Amino acid sequence: MTEDVPPPAFEPIHTVQLASQEDSKILSVSVYSGRAEITRLFKFKVNTGQNLVTITELPTVMDQQSFRVEGRGVATIHDVTLATAERPPSPTTSDKLQALEADHGKTVKALARAEKALSSLQTYLTSLDSQHLDVTKLQSIVDNYDTAAEKLDDKVTELESKKEKLEKEIEEEKNTLAGPKGNEKLGLKATISVFAEAEGEVEIALIYAVANATWCAQYDIRVSMQTKDKPVTLLYKGAITQDTGEASLFIECQATSLILC
Template identity: 30%
Template structure:
């Protein structure tokens, strides 16, 4: 194991300058190792995505160390990397002395924008000039067709041809030259846009981490770099598929497809990584909030004139009882929500066999959070789109109830109360309701 350095504050004072020079000459020169992280995204071992716009990355770095001090510069890490979250572990006969975080330097993109604007204006100018040349060529050709041989003598025709021929040839050559120039200008515009895009993408990977490692001998070593980045999150999605019992003796079933929609624009791709989803909310750099005092009492009521203190006491008791009833109702409603429920419109039975899907397992389930490990390997590139993975497919028993309020609406509503008997925590999220493989409505699990 690579062990962290134990810093000692012991120094020796040399007895003479010759002794100092001998000690310096014996110290081997530091070895510099540069690692381009953008070219080694496939070295990312595991990713844990949180709901609170955070993700923890574990990146493996393989090194060839030289005897003595080695400065390992890991470049082009995500610019959204949190410097306080960096941890470095490793294997091999070496000692980690220091880890330095270098924040990204954001350069102004005005120069790139100006180059794109200049290239676009040059292309537009050449295109307009070519349009004018084409109009001239069309005008000369049209004018030649207007000549009437009955009214024009041979001398006039000869003079027209002497003027028309060289002019038409010159215009045709100019159009050819403009076509070549437009092709070059279009290529320059594409290159300017590509450079501006690359610079913009490069700004997403401007962080650098320097690790100083002291090796006793030459050999290979492996570092495990762990850090937290922002611009990554996941949200739960649900598909509720109901199967209504055809007889009172039968039991209605509900199949809940639990999915996760993952988005990440960190600048680094996550190819074939071990993916974990966490419901925890890491608060980097936050402080514990302080509670202020609350004043509890019965609010004063404005009574009509002529009513005395007895009425005031009675009204106060009624207000207190009313507040208590409201609180109890709220608690009861919240408890019902915790049990889980769905709303269905329809009466047909859903019985289509489902294909088997890979199912995540609950890695840890604590009081405050849960962690879901997605089986296999997941490929999550850095882009604006969302990527959906299956967390679980749950078969749950449902208690159905038909409700109708004809005074307000003629429709009959089918409500479903479901107890989550699985080990998976159902988080608030959008839900699509299906009945007999037909989309019924959009709902939400709170």
């Protein structure tokens, strides 16, 4: 009589988060007229059982019909989906922002009171009737006006400076809450289901085509007056232009494989 051997225990679904621009290496780029084909290699660890791999920062101009995934290692790829990456909602307020806005409101009201007091003081001075004014008190009235007006001017200047500073701090806090905008040209994400029989490191290659990439031929003719054998040298170059959102695309691939077709 033989005993039944229980199947291996699998852990709950293991999630792996990867960013295309930071967590991969470009293996090759083939540039055609108007498009390019890119191969990126990812290396990561998987757990025994089901693994859900999410890769963000893929180019929005990708031809989604061209998207392919190749796996290497002790794992099997079960499912692949492409979708637009949705940014999580940003918080709209914070304790710091509320405190700044409350202080700003008080400052605005204080500034309005100071400006109104200064205006009332000026109105009072201009309303004095010289015919009924005791000339002996004129100097005292003017001195008192100057003293009061100077204090109010200083207060208005101080409050205006505080108001401007608070508005700047409020704007900075709102920008902090909004978070980085990111690259809108890298708005796709891939979700890949990977089943592994054992824990270990696997490799996944993403192969896809993108628009907004092209190249054109350029020639550089150099003439040397120092030699008679080959005085003319013709250099053939390929000038590449791209607007795929992958900033380091053709810089990085110079160390791997770049093909102009």
